Amino acid sequence: MINSDIELIGLSKNYGANKIVRDIDLDIPQGEFVSILGPSGCGKTTTLNMIAGFTAPTSGQIRVRGHDQAGVPPERRKIGLVFQNYALFPHMTVGENVAFGLKMQRKGRAEIDNQVEKSLRSVHLDHLKDRYPKELSGGQQQRTALARAIAPKPSLLLLDEPLSNLDLKLREAMRIELKEVQQELGITFVYVTHDQEEAMAMSDRVVVMHEGIIAQVGSPRAESYQSASYPAAAK
Amino acid sequence: MNQVVSALFWVSLVLVLTFITLPLVVVMAASLSPTAVVTLRPWEWTVQWYGDLWTARWLDPFMLSAQLALIVSIASGVLGLLAAYVVAYEKCPGHAAIMSFLLSPLAVPQIVKGVAIVLFLSSAGLYNWLGTPGLIAAHIILTLPFAVRMIATAMFNFDKNLDRAGQSLGASKMDRIRYLLLPIIKPGVFSGMTFAFIISFNNIPLSVFLVRPGETTLPITVINYIEYSLDPVLAAVNVASLLFVLGVIFIFEKIGGFSAQIHGGSK
Numbered sequence: 001m002i003n004s005d006i007e008l009i010g011l012s013k014n015y016g017a018n019k020i021v022r023d024i025d026l027d028i029p030q031g032e033f034v035s036i037l038g039p040s041g042c043g044k045t046t047t048l049n050m051i052a053g054f055t056a057p058t059s060g061q062i063r064v065r066g067h068d069q070a071g072v073p074p075e076r077r078k079i080g081l082v083f084q085n086y087a088l089f090p091h092m093t094v095g096e097n098v099a100f101g102l103k104m105q106r107k108g109r110a111e112i113d114n115q116v117e118k119s120l121r122s123v124h125l126d127h128l129k130d131r132y133p134k135e136l137s138g139g140q141q142q143r144t145a146l147a148r149a150i151a152p153k154p155s156l157l158l159l160d161e162p163l164s165n166l167d168l169k170l171r172e173a174m175r176i177e178l179k180e181v182q183q184e185l186g187i188t189f190v191y192v193t194h195d196q197e198e199a200m201a202m203s204d205r206v207v208v209m210h211e212g213i214i215a216q217v218g219s220p221r222a223e224s225y226q227s228a229s230y231p232a233a234a235k
Numbered sequence: 236m237n238q239v240v241s242a243l244f245w246v247s248l249v250l251v252l253t254f255i256t257l258p259l260v261v262v263m264a265a266s267l268s269p270t271a272v273v274t275l276r277p278w279e280w281t282v283q284w285y286g287d288l289w290t291a292r293w294l295d296p297f298m299l300s301a302q303l304a305l306i307v308s309i310a311s312g313v314l315g316l317l318a319a320y321v322v323a324y325e326k327c328p329g330h331a332a333i334m335s336f337l338l339s340p341l342a343v344p345q346i347v348k349g350v351a352i353v354l355f356l357s358s359a360g361l362y363n364w365l366g367t368p369g370l371i372a373a374h375i376i377l378t379l380p381f382a383v384r385m386i387a388t389a390m391f392n393f394d395k396n397l398d399r400a401g402q403s404l405g406a407s408k409m410d411r412i413r414y415l416l417l418p419i420i421k422p423g424v425f426s427g428m429t430f431a432f433i434i435s436f437n438n439i440p441l442s443v444f445l446v447r448p449g450e451t452t453l454p455i456t457v458i459n460y461i462e463y464s465l466d467p468v469l470a471a472v473n474v475a476s477l478l479f480v481l482g483v484i485f486i487f488e489k490i491g492g493f494s495a496q497i498h499g500g501s502k
Contacts, residue, residue: 074402075406083396090419105405148400149403
């Protein structure tokens with residue numbers, strides 16, 4: 001039996017008559033790296049926001065480790081989040097940014113320091129602990145955001161186009177790093193992107209969304225993707 | 236060609252700066268004038284007029300003005316913060332209309348406001364509000380729009396993604412206000428409070444209706460003094476208040492760090 005981390009059951013979101021997400025079902029087992037791939041406007045970010053708790057579904061259910069999340073506010077979902085624009089706290093150092101989640105859990109000083117150290121080491125930033133975000137390069141900011149999200153040890157991490165503001169070379173290096181962090185920690189990753197190559201390079205499974213429905217699900221090594229049988233995936 | 240433009244630039248820059256600073260220079264020179272009549276003889280000077288400032292005649296109004304300005308700036312800061320929070324952060328229903336309403340006192344001339352406040356106090360029978368309580372209330376009414384404006388701008392510029400990031404890290408609403416919103420908008424709050432302080436400290440048009448004997452602000456004392464004599468003491472008062480206000484701006488800036496905001500940096 002597979003130990004499910006997230007289950008989406010008949011999930012839909014409408015804004016007025018506009019159906020953004022239409023009745024999708026998805027089961028993500030513990031420790032899997034899943035990419036949700038699709039063009040902008042396909043409903044992938046809305047789906048992510050519903051899992052995170054920022055957007056309430058119109059109908060359907062989201063279960064995290066078997067528990068229905070309806071009415072649970074984002075701050076109590078224990079889901080890590082990495083943003084496209086990083087959203088680092090500008091008035092805090094790298095170390096303080098990473099410590100924030102642990103501080104909110106009212107952890108002890110020693111435990112916080114220890115965990116911050118560990119998280120920064122896993123993204124190779126331990127030497128920049130006392131810098132402010134604006135003193136960092138784009139790639140370093142992205143790694144800080146990743147360290148901040150993993151420090152409170154969430155079992156699930158949502159990543160919203162985290163690499164799209166980086167240049168190509170850095171993006172390719174970060175792919176490898178992300179994958180390593182995911183394997184090292186054994187966290188479930190849900191990775192939203194419009195970049196097919198990126199999704200292929202990292203994921204255990206790729207979910208292609210198009211106009212609010214799941215058009216295709218499969219392993220990146222499956223034949224169908226290479227032949228690009230689905231038009232959205234070919235883009 | 237380029238040199239001509241560059242020369243023109245420097246000449247106009249010097250002219251503008253001279254235009255701005257000349258009155259200050261004249262006042263400073265006048266405050267050192269050796270005779271009771273204000274004269275400009277830079278080779279003869281005295282600091283005796285500054286000595287005259289250490290008398291109840293000037294110290295009492297100064298203390299009242301300084302206390303008034305401090306109370307007003309704190310009250311405007313707190314009220315402005317609360318108003319800006321609801322309007323600019325929570326974006327309550329009708330927030331645009333509420334914002335316009337909060338800024339509307341700016342459109343009423345100060346003299347009109349002064350008359351209105353005095354008429355209100357006397358028709359409501361609140362005669363003992365004349366003096367300090369009335370001054371505090373009137374100055375808060377005057378400075379609140381400035382404080383709200385500055386603080387609301389800082390709140391509008393607050394990146395909501397930071398809030399979401401905080402939320403995903405388990406921060407409750409109170410935590411997010413305390414650790415994210417307030418520290419980030421702090422420069423805006425302190426610049427609003429600085430404006431309130433300066434406006435209150437220098438105010439004449441409102442104060443003139445509300446002061447009473449023994450409870451007179453510094454600018455009103457200066458105005459009254461001018462009616463009878465024009466001597467270097469006034470220049471000394473001016474220079475002393477200028478230094479005091481500069482000192483206050485410096486302290487507020489040290490606490491609030493708003494020059495970083497003005498020059499476009501964070502932290």
